[in-house]
Each structure stands twice: as structure tokens, then as C-alpha cells.
Amino acid sequence: MKPKTNQQAAILSVLDDLGRPVTPKELLETASISSPGLGLATVYRALKRLVDSGEVRKIEAAGLPPHYERERSEHHHFFICEGCRKMFDLDGCCGGLNELLPRGFRMNSHEVIIYGACRDCD
Ligand SMILES: [Zn+2]
Ligand SMILES: [Zn+2]
Structure with a gap:
């Protein structure tokens, strides 16, 4: 596994704190408190890597933008x-x-x- 960037680590910790599926925009609003200078493009890029590595799950529901949450092993x-x-x-x-x-x-x-x-x- 590739080492995580600071952005990826910051995003994972925000996802843990929020404890529910969020959009990249919601994530950015919370993450930019602790990581000023973070932009939406960076958030999208980091999320994509985290989804590829299986740490984050992308949830798509009709009529809503994609949401992301920390991958959980339990079915829910x-x-x-x-x-x-x-x-x-x-x-x-x-x-x-x-x-x-x-x-x-x-x-x-x-x-x-x-x-x-x-x-x-x-
Ligand atoms: Zn409500
Ligand atoms: Zn079920």
C-alpha cells in the first residue's frame, strides 16, 4: 500500500469524526478547519485514492450527489x-x-x- 498523503490522513480523520456518509463539500467544510488551504479538487483526488485502496466507500443514491464514508466491515x-x-x-x-x-x-x-x-x- 502506498503511503498516505497528509490530505488523505486528514480526510480519513474527518470521516471518522463525522461518523456518517458525507459529500465532498461537507467533508471540505469540516476538513478545512484543521487543514486550511485544502481545496475541493484535492478532496476529490484524495477520496478517489482512498476508494481505490478500499478505505473509503462511495455511496450513490438516486437524486443525491455521491456520498463517502469510512469503509465498515458490517453490512448496513x-x-x-x-x-x-x-x-x-x-x-x-x-x-x-x-x-x-x-x-x-x-x-x-x-x-x-x-x-x-x-x-x-x-
Ligand atoms: Zn434532516
Ligand atoms: Zn441488508
């Missing part, structure tokens, strides 16, 4: 607030999705996104 899903457009992690899985499949079909993976209002917007 997402909540999108339709008020503030923030994305949150949900722990665990509802399960039982296999029951939706027609006979003879096999599930390899699935994504679940719940839309609603967060505590601050409700």
Missing part, C-alpha cells in the same frame, strides 16, 4: 433525510429479503435506503 444500510438531505448510517439489516425473490432466483447483494425526516427536521 442508509437513511436519507428529505429535509436537510443528509445521509445517515443504519445499523444492521431488515433481513427477509430472500422471501421477495421468485422461486429459483438467487440474491447476491442488496441495497436499502430509507427516506424520511431526521430528528432535527421532523
Whole structure:
């Protein structure tokens, strides 16, 4: 693995602090407090490297810009607030999705996104 740049290290620590999926813009707003001079282009570049190295996961949901979060080993899903457009992690899985499949079909993976209002917007 290539050594991490300072920018990559700063971005990972911001992702850890925020603890939820964020857009590059949100990330930059928080990261630039501790790393002044950081620009959006640098954030995108560092994120791409971190995604390539498997440390960060890119989440794409319809109608939203891509979000990024620290890769977690546990299977989990997402909540999108339709008020503030923030994305949150949900722990665990509802399960039982296999029951939706027609006979003879096999599930390899699935994504679940719940839309609603967060505590601050409700
Ligand atoms: Zn909200
Ligand atoms: Zn699941």
C-alpha cells in the first residue's frame, strides 16, 4: 500500500469524526478547519485514492450527489433525510429479503435506503 498523503490522513480523520456518509463539500467544510488551504479538487483526488485502496466507500443514491464514508466491515444500510438531505448510517439489516425473490432466483447483494425526516427536521 502506498503511503498516505497528509490530505488523505486528514480526510480519513474527518470521516471518522463525522461518523456518517458525507459529500465532498461537507467533508471540505469540516476538513478545512484543521487543514486550511485544502481545496475541493484535492478532496476529490484524495477520496478517489482512498476508494481505490478500499478505505473509503462511495455511496450513490438516486437524486443525491455521491456520498463517502469510512469503509465498515458490517453490512448496513442508509437513511436519507428529505429535509436537510443528509445521509445517515443504519445499523444492521431488515433481513427477509430472500422471501421477495421468485422461486429459483438467487440474491447476491442488496441495497436499502430509507427516506424520511431526521430528528432535527421532523
Ligand atoms: Zn434532516
Ligand atoms: Zn441488508
